[in-house]
Amino acid sequence: MGSLQQVFKRAKSALKLFGLDPDQMKSSLTGLNFFLADYKELKRQKGNNSSFQFGKLYPVLNERSSESGTMGGHYFHQDLYVARKIFANKPVRHIDIGSRTDGFVAHVASFREIEIIDIRAQKGTVKNISFRQADLMQLPPDLIDSCDSISSLHVIEHFGLGRYGDPIDYFGYKKAIQNIKTILQQNGTFYFSVPIGPQRIEFNAQRVFSVRFLVDLLKVDFEIKSFSYIDDDGEFYEEIPFKENQINLNYGCYYGCGIFELIKK
DSSP states (O other), X not given: OHHHHHHHHHHHHHHXXXXXXXXXXXXXXXXXXXXXXXXXXXXXXXXXXXXXXXOSOOOOOSSSSSOSSOOXXXXXXXXXXXXXXXXXXXXXXXXXXXXXXXXXXXXXXXXXXEEEEESSOOOOOBTTEEEEEOOTTSOOGGGTTXXXXXXXXXXXXXXXXXTTSOOOOTTHHHHHHHHHHHHEEEEEEXXXXXXXXXXXXXXXXXXXXXXXXXXXXXXXXXXXXXXEEEOTTXXXXXXXXXXXXXXXXXXXXXXXXEEEEEEEO
């Protein structure tokens, strides 16, 4: 039974690569029945009234069974949590590397200026957000020791895998962390998150890091001020203590999200 479930799961994942989501299709087919019945009823109620004429049909079929919005998962929790940290800490200059503009960056821009750097182009302009297109593997000299606060949320797992047009580099994650350290001033704060679980590359989407590997990697150049994580079910655990047995078990995550608040030594 378990192996059959895995086959179905892999098949669904393969279909999603080509824009086909079986779960959404099922929800939409169910919603179609309600759509047709509701349309018939609304036309009956309208009768001869001319206040509103019917325009083209615009079916929205799968929101009847959905929740009111997303209040869970990696991005929701990390974006809000780190934005709160920056609001409380009030850095002089905050730079972000590649995090979501429609999540974390927007949160921060609602109360202060933020500079963002991404390998991809960005045409939009928004108050409090300044953009610079750059490959962090080729660090511009003017960024060295340039800020007291920096973030990179759910980004460094992609470096060197080519997903965003970046050069293939097996050690891209390590170079990114080293360059971020170079940008950050001494005693500055680095907000950092990546997927956590059994360590692996899921090419070309991402790396997943074991917590033990991250702790050993980061403690060379940074003091780990706090650690939070989001588990496989999207639940958030804020600023929990490190425990050796939990570190080795990746806090029970297969594909979770670890969030580190780091201070440059």
